[in-house]
Amino acid sequence: MMLSSRRRLQGRMLLLLVAVVAVSFGAWLPWEYPSSSMLYKFGIDRDILTLGKSAGVAAIVLMGLQILFIARFTMIERLVGYDRMVRIHRMVGITIVALAVMHPLLVFSIDDVATIPVKWEYWPEILGGGLLISLSIYAAIAYGRSFSRIPYHYWKWMHQAGAIVLVVTSLVHVYYVTDSYHSGVPLVFLVCVGIVVVVCWGWILFRPFMDGEKHEVVSLTRVGPAARELRLRPLGNPIRHAPGQFAYINVTDGPIPSEPHPFTISSSPGADTLRFVIRCCGDWTNRVGQLRVGDTVQVSGPYGMFSPEAYGCEAGYVCIAGGVGITPMLSMIENMDELSPPLHLVWSNRTVEDAFAREELKEHALRLHQLDVTHVFSRDATSVDNEYTGRVNHDLLDRVLAEVPLSDSLFFVCGPQPFMESVQRTLSEMGVPPSQIVTEEFGF
Ligand SMILES: Cc1cc2nc3c(=O)[nH]c(=O)nc-3n(C[C@H](O)[C@H](O)[C@H](O)COP(=O)(O)OP(=O)(O)OC[C@H]3O[C@@H](n4cnc5c(N)ncnc54)[C@H](O)[C@@H]3O)c2cc1C
Incomplete structure (x- = not known):
């Protein structure tokens, strides 16, 4: 059931505080633990270089938080709502790209770039350049998805795989590009970010197989020219939802591909069966008519704040x-x-x-x-x-x-x-x- 608005507000404040503390702590590390290269920089040059490094670490922490907050953990969902979290996710994405672009601009602004030798011994810097290009392409694909013809499930797979590759590569870049993350607090910090990211990513990947309640198809009827009404009966615990919320349906052993899709629960909270009205408009929804009475599907949720x-x-x-x-x-x-x-x-x-x-x-x-x-x-x-x-x-x-x-x-x-x-x-x-x-x- 939904939390009261007061509890939600308190919880959101707490989440915001966690995010602000994590990002600030990451951004503060380069000031407190300068690398040996900083010893040759003084005054404003040193400040600009440190600021550039702060921007880079803040971008990595934000990437980690993106994965943590979008992983659909129940408590975060109940405080913010998955739909709203997706909107925040998009805005934070832009901030990450901005910080990632600022990072090399500031770091290299104090040197004459033409004098920097391009040698393999500088592979961590080269890796950083590759990362920035990859992140920009990744963000462009994410924001341009609705204009592209990439099918949603391919896009989602690429988005999830890309996220973990980018974060892990960023951590490798930070570890090798500077000597200040080889021990002590900075190293512990990097390891913690790595662990949080890997655990959340693992949860995102395996959640469709572990999460949700088994339901049985009770009826599937055509309603209107292009929609089907699906009624599901819980085989285990019923989903306790508020009116207006949605759930993910995943057909794990039926005739259509096993991939979770979100649909609003259009029955009232007390009803014996869950009712969904599904407009047939794409690969998966066009095949929903192949479900038969008695097939089992996994329902996870409820999600959302549209209530x-x-x-x-x-x-x-x-x-x-x-x-x-x-x-x-x-x-x-x-x-x-x-x-x-x-x-x-x-x-x-x-x-x-x-x-x-x-x-x-x-x-x-x-x-x-x-x-x-x-x-x-x-x-x-x-x-x-x-x-x-x-x-x-x-x-x-x-x-x-x-x-x-x-x-x-x-x-x-x-x-x-x-x-x-x-x-x-x-x-x-x-x-x-x-x-x-x-x-x-x-x-x-
Ligand atoms: C909160 C929410 C509630 C929804 N409620 C309903 C509903 O009550 N009835 C209804 O007919 N439709 C509903 N939808 C839309 C429904 O989820 C999509 O139409 C369906 O997933 C399309 O899948 P497809 O493979 O048939 O089409 P595709 O052509 O693959 O996808 C069409 C569009 O649907 C969205 N989509 C596809 N797959 C997913 C996914 N796994 N997760 C999130 N978005 C996806 C994408 O924006 C995509 O561009 C809801 C969507 C959301 C986010």
């Missing part, structure tokens, strides 16, 4: 979903009772046929006086009450949210990237502060 339970808001919620982005909202709505705060759902689809949960939502709206459902179809015309043709834009939201106290409500937005960007822009034009908008991306 009213993570925030709490008495004034009520506005959920705006595009297509399959409805899945977290289905769980939130199924979990509602007469005492729940009001919820206004705006669900956008291309056609009426795509709105696979239309009947189900109608029943919930009859059951719950405080639930309002608005359908928007971009391609189909409709003349039904609370249904519109067009797009979710300023005009439409003004109309359908006329009675909603915008300044007090919490907004959950989920759907394709362009849809989410457009909705976020519209909401901010309508005066909703960004702190009241929670988003979920269906891709890492």
Whole structure:
């Protein structure tokens, strides 16, 4: 179950403190334990050289922390949420590249580069140059993944393998490029970073085989033109989730490749079976229809913070979903009772046929006086009450949210990237502060 916001805040502060202390300690080492080459540098030259070394060590510590924080350890997940951690991971990645670039710029800025001999005895420096080039390529591939045609599972494999190679090579570079890491505190520090990285990386690699609870496929039905509804019954301990959270599904001994994929749990927390609605859009999801009743799959989770339970808001919620982005909202709505705060759902689809949960939502709206459902179809015309043709834009939201106290409500937005960007822009034009908008991306 989710931690209270106070506990989460305290925990996050603690994590931040750990990260700041680790990076500061790494950056401080070159000042406290100067290498013998520093003895020939004085004044500002010495400071610039030391600063360059600090930047390099800080980059390595950050690389280690990246692996630690993205390894999906339960406690870190419960404090930050894996989805948010992925966003932080991307930002820290840029910082690492910036520090890695600063490192040689500062270190070599005090020498005349033309006088530095290129000999094999300087292999640690040459290795450092290779590292910087590799890190830049690695980062470019990571940030450019969505523009490239590299299949996700290949990219993920390369990203994970690349991470460990880069960190271990960096540690080798530091150890051999300077004599100050051969003993004492600096050596202990390097070894500790190495151990943390190897343990976390091992966990990332083997987690899919060790983590999760076995579930049995109870039903698999087609819903809408391109989606399947999968229901799973726990064979061991049930997953205790909050509405809106997601889990990883891994088919370990079924007809489709064994690789964990994230899907939102769209059933309510108390339900006997876990329900997933999966849009068939790629290699793995297009094969999900090959699963048969009785097949076993591994489910690990829950993950994520896209849940009213993570925030709490008495004034009520506005959920705006595009297509399959409805899945977290289905769980939130199924979990509602007469005492729940009001919820206004705006669900956008291309056609009426795509709105696979239309009947189900109608029943919930009859059951719950405080639930309002608005359908928007971009391609189909409709003349039904609370249904519109067009797009979710300023005009439409003004109309359908006329009675909603915008300044007090919490907004959950989920759907394709362009849809989410457009909705976020519209909401901010309508005066909703960004702190009241929670988003979920269906891709890492
Ligand atoms: C938090 C979260 C919740 C999600 N909930 C749902 C849901 O309820 N219903 C639904 O239909 N889809 C959901 N998705 C999207 C779903 O995970 C992807 O569509 C699916 O993994 C695609 O796999 P593929 O091999 O078929 O397609 P691919 O063509 O290989 O991948 C398409 C895109 O999906 C993402 N993706 C693929 N594999 C993974 C992976 N193992 N881990 C993370 N991202 C991956 C990548 O961004 C990739 O570019 C969710 C994604 C996330 C991150």
